[in-house]
Structure formats: structure tokens, C-alpha cells
Amino acid sequence: MTEHDVAMTCATCQSSIDRCEFCEESVCRSPICYHCVAEALGEALAHPHTHGG
């Protein structure tokens, strides 16, 4: 972590995240993690892994 990185927590579950999973920004007024955004939008599907993993 560099001095420019800002610690973020998910506004819903307070887990530590590197960026907001909705807007993909590292500075966001209501950051949200992947799990919480998927739940909020009614998505229970994992994002695809194009490498087949």
C-alpha cells in the first residue's frame, strides 16, 4: 500500500475493499463490495472468468 492509496470499506458490510465494485473508483462516497452490490441488484451470479477458471 502506498501513501496515495486510501483505505476503503464497503458502506453496507464494512469489509475492506480496494475500489468500489459498482463505479470501479478508488474514491467513492458510498463504496460497495462485489458481494453487496450483487445482492443489492438481485444478482447471485459470479462474474465470468474469461480464462476459464
Place this chain on the structure above:
Amino acid sequence: MFDYEDGKLDWLAAGLPSEGTNAQRPRAGDVARKDVPTCRLDERLGDVMDRTREAGWDACVVLNEERVVFGLLRSKELEASPDLRIEEAMRPGPSTFRPFVSIEEMAAFMMEHDLESSPITTSDGRLVGLLRREDAAKAASELHEREHHSNGGRT
């Protein structure tokens, strides 16, 4: 007889038709623009920018041969040096959302996060279209108006 072996969410995520009380409510896949410009990783940004602007867009989706979303060029990325290759200029691995997501939820999230556009994909990552914030907000507003009137003005 054909048994669809994947789940209901996979059926909806593929953009296949649904029935029931919520089937008439617009969803992200219905509102997403299917005519969004697309490009490949090995193209030059200047060429893609010209093509995108000529089509009246300020965003372009980067796809592979199977139409899987690899990246996104929003207005900020399109303004980079025209000599860059797309893979150098694009925003890689953008967050994508499924076609069945409620347009009201998407509109609210896009406004709250000031996000101008979101790719809508099937569950295996293939592009359905690009959902623009203004289109999502308009569809959500029209839905709200329609439901308000059908309730005789009660909310």
C-alpha cells in the same frame, strides 16, 4: 420436451423471455443500447475514437471474437493519445451487470455513483448492450409515472 438445466437466474441472465407479474417491468437488458460501438484490443485508439464520435457516441465497448467484454472506453479514455493501442487505453475488466437487474435499482446506483454507463452482459460475459445513465433514469421515471397513474395517484 426440453428441460432447461441451468437455473432461473441463468435463463434471465441470457436475456430470455420471462412471464409473471414482474415481466412487464423494464430491466437493464431492455433499456441497454444494443447499437453501442465496439472494437478489438489490437485497434488504434485514434481510429476507434473517430468511429465512435461519428456514430454519435462517447463510449465504446472492447470485445473479443466471442463478444466477451474485455474493457470499456468511456469519454475519459477516448481522450487519450490517438496512437495508443486499445489494450493500453481501455479500462480493463469493467464491472458488468446482468440483463434482469431492475432498471430502478440500476438508475439509483448509477446516479448515486455518478456512473455514466455500464455494460450489460450475459452470465458468460457476452455483451448485451451499454446502459447509459440518462436512459436508465428516463426509463425508471416513466415506470414510476405509469405506476403512480395506475394506482390512481396513490404512491
